[in-house]
Amino acid sequence: GRTAVVIPAAGRGVRLGHGAPKALRLLGGTPMLVHAVRAVARARTVSQVVVVAPSDAAAAVRTLLDEHPLPGSAGSTDVTVVPGGATRQESVALGLAALTGDIDVVLVHDAARPLVPVETVEAVAAAVRAGAPAVVPALPVADTVKRIAPGVPPGEPEPVTDTPERALLRAVQTPQGFDRAVLLKAHERAAGAPGEGEGATDDAGLVERLGVPVVLVPGHEEAFKVTRPLDLVLAEAVLARRRA
Numbered sequence: 001g002r003t004a005v006v007i008p009a010a011g012r013g014v015r016l017g018h019g020a021p022k023a024l025r026l027l028g029g030t031p032m033l034v035h036a037v038r039a040v041a042r043a044r045t046v047s048q049v050v051v052v053a054p055s056d057a058a059a060a061v062r063t064l065l066d067e068h069p070l071p072g073s074a075g076s077t078d079v080t081v082v083p084g085g086a087t088r089q090e091s092v093a094l095g096l097a098a099l100t101g102d103i104d105v106v107l108v109h110d111a112a113r114p115l116v117p118v119e120t121v122e123a124v125a126a127a128v129r130a131g132a133p134a135v136v137p138a139l140p141v142a143d144t145v146k147r148i149a150p151g152v153p154p155g156e157p158e159p160v161t162d163t164p165e166r167a168l169l170r171a172v173q174t175p176q177g178f179d180r181a182v183l184l185k186a187h188e189r190a191a192g193a194p195g196e197g198e199g200a201t202d203d204a205g206l207v208e209r210l211g212v213p214v215v216l217v218p219g220h221e222e223a224f225k226v227t228r229p230l231d232l233v234l235a236e237a238v239l240a241r242r243r244a
């Protein structure tokens with residue numbers, strides 16, 4: 001079988017601000033999405049990339065990717081563009097529907113993590129190939145994390161309910177890697193379960209609900225998510241350091 005990567009890129013980027021879809025924001029003069037596609041296509045094992053574009057910009061994203069062809073051997077990677085949904089979960093499900101027949105391992109990678117090193121992509125794919133049904137790159141948490149009571153209005157002081165032991169917490173990244181059938185089943189199950197609000201914030205969470213084991217492998221600092229304006233400052237600095 002072969003390995004595909006679904007890249008959810010349909011978000012608005014509300015926390016980053018600025019109006020334009022986050023995946024199209026420039027990083028070192030090149031759209032963040034192009035960096036993300038290059039980063040995963042650099043992995044030898046990846047034969048198909050499905051980009052999930054904002055639903056009103058799928059044609060523009062197709063044009064953009066055609067204007068930025070993949071270099072070298074990655075040039076043989078098949079890049080598909082499909083329109084996304086209202087939540088990340090829906091967008092990933094729409095991407096999964098565009099996979100071709102002989103794919104048996106699927107990675108899901110946020111367009112908002114444009115600087116993930118290829119070694120992280122390869123390590124996740126290899127762990128799935130070695131038999132793990134769900135593999136997630138993760139790092140220890142630097143900040144202490146508090147849990148709060150639900151339903152506190154914005155602006156009100158938030159009552160703390162407890163403090164999970166930091167040493168037992170991990171911050172998870174993408175690409176998250178899966179046995180294709182397991183990920184499909186997880187998304188089918190989740191789509192049938194109402195009341196999930198914004199949808200799941202990661203795919204492994206849906207697989208956990210099936211009772212399928214999820215394992216962590218080491219993530220990478222440079223796989224951080226561009227979420228707020230300061231993250232863009234960091235991303236520019238990382239890129240400048242690489243080019244130096």
Ligand code: CTP
Pocket residue numbers: 007008009010011012013014015016022023052084085086087088089091092110111112113225226227
């Ligand atoms: N995503 C998506 N479809 C959505 C929402 C999010 O494909 N309806 C994608 C984003 O494009 C991003 C990834 O999921 O690559 C992670 O989401 P996040 O960082 O939250 O991005 P946004 O949802 O765009 O940002 P925000 O939550 O600040 O609006």
Ligand code: MG
Pocket residue numbers: 011
């Ligand atoms: Mg979001």
